[in-house]
Each structure stands twice: as structure tokens, then as C-alpha cells.
Amino acid sequence: MVDIARTLFFPGLPAAGASRDCTSETPGVRAGLIAASLLFLALFLLAPLAAVFAQALSAGFGAWAAALVEPDALSAIRLTLLVAVIAVPLNCVFGLAAAWAAAKHEFRGKAFLISLIDLPFSVSPVIAGLIYVLLFGAGSAIGPWLSAHGVQVLFAVPGIVLATVFVTVPFVARELIPLMQAQGTTEEEAALSLGASGWRTFLRVTLPNVKWGLLYGVLLCNARAMGEFGAVSVVSGHIRGMTNTMPLHVEILYNEYNFQAAFAVASLLALLALVTLVLKTALEARLGGGAPGRVR
């Protein structure tokens, strides 16, 4: 009976009495370590996720849907989509250009350039918002000039887009640079020597080679762009129905003690996170080994 339970729940464990591998722990220790990490992950990762959906549906499916089709929620969803539709392609073009320059060419200062691309990851999101307030706010040189000409950056959509672009700059580039570096330049050289133009080489040789890596970067970039809170919160001004993205709308509802509606909007973002994780896992299988080594 114990043996059956053992093979059912821990198929990797050797059967009782089997000679034990000297490079592994005893079955008891194994089971204990597995149980400890399961408990830790359940408490810190799975419970929060479950809580989001439990709270969102606490007043029933009707209330959940009502919180999502309410005009302010709809406008927040629209703004979040709009910001992602602008920010992700911009950083996609940047990532491709940066990877082409850094992975296909050798030049002095390359390592420095690559670490500059990662810079936004080491800046607090709040500081990412602050720098745009300093640049376009009342005390700056450009801000008053722009608003005199009818262009509002802060507390408006352009500021939200800029802050989002800042925090998501590295995502596509940091996926593509190592991938394109590993692929080398021989295929491009072959295409060029056969008479293809630079553009044609890029579109027909390089791009198909990196398409899964590109998609991976776009996926992570999009998840962050739609979910960004700190940077956007500083520049948005929190004008309901106007400059509220989904994460900001969650905050407003929560601070109004409208918990059910806050969690309903949050559940939509959690769904986005789950879809991102599923697609990411599928893409990692396509990209092959090395994928679990990705940090951020």
C-alpha cells in the first residue's frame, strides 16, 4: 500500500529497498523538501492568484461582469490597450535595430551600450515617472512651451505612453541580442553574397530566424506595458474615464473600498498574466534550452 502511494505521488523516487543513488537525498528528505517548496509556492504564489478570482467572483458572475462593462472600466481597458498598441511596436523596432547593431557587428563600447539598454530595469518605476514630470512639468523648459502650443504631455495620454515606453525599453532587445549573437552572421553573409539587398537579407533571412525570440520579447513587453503601475501612476493624474489605465482603475476602486469591482478588473489583468505565462512556456519549448535562465 505504501509502495503504491509512493509510486503514485512520487514516481521519481526509488522503490523501498532499492539501492540509493549516492548523489541524492534519502526519500524522506526528498519528500520533505518537495513538500516545503510546494507549501512556500502555494502560500506566496498560488494563494494570491486564487484570492484575486475568489474576490472577483464573490458577488457572483453578474456583479463581476457589471464591474467590467461600467463606463469608467471600459475607458480604462481602452486606454490600456491604446498604450500597449503604441509602446510595444516602438520598443519592438528599437529592439530589432539595437540587436542588429549589437549582435551583427563588432564595435568599441558594445558592452557599455548593452548595459545602457538594461538601465530602465534598475530604475524604480516611480523614478521613471518622476523624470517625465521633471522634463515636462511646470518648472521645466519644454513643458510650459508645449502647453502654450496646445500639447499636453503630463496628466494626459502622451505622458502615460512615454512612461510605459521607458519601463519596457529592454524587453525585446535583451531577448534578441543574445539570440542573434548566437546565430552569427554566416547566413546573412551568404544572402548578401548571392546579391540580396540589406533589407531583403533582414526580412527573408534574419527575421525568420529570430521570430520566436522576437515573439517572446513582445509577449513580456506587452505584459509589462499593460500592467505597469508605478511609472504610469506618477504621470497620469488619475482622471477617471480619461487618464486611468486598468491598474490605476484597480487602485481607485480599491481605495474607495469597492473591493469586488477592484478585484473584478484585477481578475482581467490576472487572466492576461496567465495567458502570458502559458504562451511563454510554449515559446520556451520552441526556443529550446537556455530559456529557464532568463531573468526578468
Added chain:
Amino acid sequence: MALALPALRRPSVIPGFGLTLGFTILYLSLVVLIPLSGVVWRTADLGWAEFLRLATDERTLAALKVSFGCAFAAAALNVVFGALVAWVLVRYRFPGRPLLDAAVDLPFALPTAVAGIALTALYAPDGWIGGPLAALGLKIAWTPLGIVVALVFVGLPFVVRTVQPVMEEIEREIEEASATLGASRARTVFRVLAPSLSPALLTGFALAFARGVGEYGSVIFIAGNLPYRSEIAPLLIVIRLEEFNYAAATAIAAVMLAISFAMLLAINSLQAWSRRRYGHG
């Protein structure tokens, strides 16, 4: 058309160097470098004495202490549990393992505001986890402990994903040698394996710590935000901005940026050192 940089660049038949490098530098300058340099200019405008006065303001110092202290505690916890989770994922095969492996990345994918309200609901005195703990007299939400909980959530994948590939590369022969020489399993793990994992653990610690110091969205809901006690530095920046006190906000940001860049430098040299010493980063 192409930029003439003959001395800087190794000759190559691949075209488009000038165009793509030019675009990369222009884009980075416009989006990242010029806006960031604003913090430096504004800080320089303040003058040294005024900057020191703002940066050493009692509430600012308290907020920095809360941010760095909680980030340090959370990163330390993450090293312990991150190493455990990575070990279990790399070494053991059990049902649901691939699911768990994918779930480790949840904090990267889940928007911070969502994580913040979910953790608050869980660890509040009437929550699923906070309730039983409150019965034991332990209050988590709206105390500095809540900040640590949020930062453990945010930082976990940094440690797991840094340590995991290094654990995968450990050669079994080393463990066999240790075992045949008579070392117990525990001795092998702590005296043979742990030293070669330490650079990766340290890097993971530094990454989780750096992220925790700047974290905002997941913390502000659970922190309680009491000045001098559970108010983090990024929140104080937001408060100063809302008061239109740009000088104070800039001073706090300058202190945080200086420390983060020092951390970044430390992480990079740590990785370079470990690549030289152990052949992996």
C-alpha cells in the same frame, strides 16, 4: 549614408550598422538618457547644502531605511526559499513539476497592483492566511512585515531563475567523489555544492534586493504607509510630487538612483568574477 566610424568598428559586409546604431543611440537618448539626466541636473541645481538637507531629512531617512531594510530581509528570505525551490525543480521529478516551474514566473507576469491587493486580501486579519496568523498574535498586513511579504513575492523569480541554470550544470561526478571519500550527503551539499552555487545565489540576492528597493505597486496596498514606520521611499517621492515639492522628490530619487547604480555595478563585477572563477554567471 552610413556613419563613418572606421576606427571604432571591425570591418564587416553586413550593412546597416550606421543606421541601426544611430537609431539605437537616438532612441535611448530621447527615452532614457535625457529624461534620466534631468534628475542629475535638478540635483545639481539644488546645490550641495540644500541636497544634503533634503536627503538627510528625518522622514526621508526613515523611508530609505524601511525600503532598504525590508528589501534586504525579503532578498535574504528569497535566497533560502529560492534555492530550495530551484533545487526541487532541478533535481526531483514529481507530478505537477512543469506547472510549478512555470508558476515561478508569475510575479514577472502579474501586474504589481494586482499582486498588491491580492496579498493584502490574503494577509489582512480577516484573510485566508492573515486570519490564522492574527489568532496567533502575528499581524502582517499594514506593518513592515507586510512589505517584506510583498517583496518576497516580487523577488522570488530573480533568485530561482539565476540559480536554476547553475544547478543544472553541476556535474554529478563531483558529488560522487565527495560521497566515495566518505562525506555525508549533508556535508556534500553544504561543503561541496554550496560554494560553487554561492556566486549565483549572491547575484540572485542582489537582483531581488535591487528590485525590492524600487518596488511600489505591490507594496503600497499592504504596507499601511505610516510615516517613519511603514512608508517606503518610492511612496515618499510620490507624496512629495503631489505636494509639488519637486526638490525633495528629486533629492530622494537621486539617493535611490546612486545606490541602485552602485548595486548594478556590484552585480556586474560579481558576474564577471564568477565567470572567471567558475566558468558560469
